Amino acid sequence: MRLFEAILDANHRALAGDQSAGLHVADFTGELPVVALTCVDPRLNRFFPGALGLPEEQFIWLRNAGNIITSPLSSTMRSLALACAVKGGREIAVIGHTDCKIRRTTISELTERFKALGIERRQLPENLTDYFGVFASERQNVIRGVDFIRQSPLIGPRIPVHGLLVDIQSGQLEWIVNGYDALDRPSAAPAGMRLPTLGGVVGDLATGAGFNMGEMKFPESKIGEMASTFIQSLSAPKPEAAAQSPIGAPPAPPPTSSPLPPPPARARVVPIPPPIRLHPGDRDRRR
Template sequence: MSILENVLEDNKKFVENFEGEEMSHHAQKNLAILTCMDCRLINFFEPALGLKRGDAKIVRNAGNSIVGEDAIRSIGAALYNLGAEEVLVVGHTECGMAGADVEALKEKMLARGIKEEDIAKYDLSKWIGGFDDEEENIKNVVEKIKNHPLIPDVPVHGLILDVVTGELKVLVDGY
């Protein structure tokens, strides 16, 4: 059975047992969150922050980073159109993007058939968005959000989540 077939089978079981309800598309806790896509955060992140379905707009990407404009665009949409009034940048310990090896990335790309000339068009260290220190990355991302010309003057907080214990530590109090 393929990965897609497994997902569809799981979805069928979910739908059979789900008791749906109408919900607003606005964030009930008036919160936008930028966090990481790390698989260890599934069924862990939201309970650790006391969030339930419909509470917050959550943007996930590799390393909870700002690379290009997409994460900023999503945060702006949450603030202007979807009920968010504050922003949390929540990184985590043991992030796979910390210390990302650009040369190893390039070798993996080449092994998967990506052409050298196509790779050469990109600064892979910027493209992948790696960083050396999780806490410094969070602080830098908070500053990028706060200083973006299209983001209003709203509180932007920076936190780090321990992926083992679930404990949150405030790095930047955005008030």
């Protein structure tokens, strides 16, 4: 039994009242962790990762409003790609949910809600459906998201991409797209379909044609890296200044004309917030 076959089996058995239903995580170490994309709906907080039977450390949770993916190279897709490449995600699941408010909100309602927030219609893109990726069916939205991931040049071909729907009332999972099936086929793309490449899509956006990603020169440093190196070089004591300072004396303050704020003398330790406990009365009110 593969990972998601076992997850669905355990989920359904648990909902049927089987007290012993669960996932034997040790049997699936080669298929974990799972990268999941869900909606931001707070009603989902109680279901994950428990509805999948996964421990927290094996569940990489990405969320956006409506679990929407707008293109094979969208911002969400880049997060999915990094979750696999950097965090080691082995399988991806797009998990929609029933009764999604994004599906229930019409474009005219959306326009009114933006207006109530001080955003006029003319300030928004012309095609709000395309721009936000709003959908009329939770199920179709999941299928569309899975298709985009499979088409993405950022996601490795050996990573199974599943589509599921969770019942917002019960937590029951429905397996809409079986990611293992697609792996057994040579290509998920229909005949004649041109899959996007980084160069092609960026080129289409940037110039319309003739753009070659390989010809572009990108800086090798990360965003913010150069600024941080600059700050560090400013904060390092100059050799002659260090020689003149008595041992243990605090470093001289930076000149007040410096355009950058003085860096901290040592890495600041961020305190861990104390655990928040709900008072029994609060917990009851929430129900």
